[in-house]
Amino acid sequence: xxxxxxxxxxxxxxxxxxxxxxxxxxxxxxxxxxxxxxxxxxxxxxxxxxxxxxxxxxxxxxxxxxxxxxxxxxxxxxxxxxxxxxxxxxxxxxxxxxxxxxxxxxxxxxxxxxxxxxxxxx
Numbered sequence: 001x002x003x004x005x006x007x008x009x010x011x012x013x014x015x016x017x018x019x020x021x022x023x024x025x026x027x028x029x030x031x032x033x034x035x036x037x038x039x040x041x042x043x044x045x046x047x048x049x050x051x052x053x054x055x056x057x058x059x060x061x062x063x064x065x066x067x068x069x070x071x072x073x074x075x076x077x078x079x080x081x082x083x084x085x086x087x088x089x090x091x092x093x094x095x096x097x098x099x100x101x102x103x104x105x106x107x108x109x110x111x112x113x114x115x116x117x118x119x120x121x122x
Contacts, residue, residue, distance in 0.1 A: 027068035034061040
């Protein structure tokens with residue numbers, strides 16, 4: 001029994017340490033950093049090692065953005081299901097599709113801004 005409690009305590013400490021090592025990024029922060037990473041990659045001039053590090057960071061930032069968007073979709077679905085009962089099914093589909101369209105539009109905007117270098121950085 002003591003071993004189980006010790007293991008649980010160790011797991012809790014590991015989670016706390018991991019949380020301290022990686023500060024959570026909000027959606028907008030991750031999106032903005034992703035834009036900058038894409039700009040730097042497209043500008044070229046980085047070494048292979050730098051390019052790989054940027055690509056890896058971009059993948060992580062994209063994962064964070066997807067996580068936020070999927071979380072938003074789940075929250076909207078749950079709210080609609082709680083509020084609308086039987087009608088939630090159709091409304092949930094509409095909201096999910098709307099969130100997907102917004103996410104796709106956001107991604108396209110990020111990509112277009114990165115390609116155009118609109119803010120003059122770089």
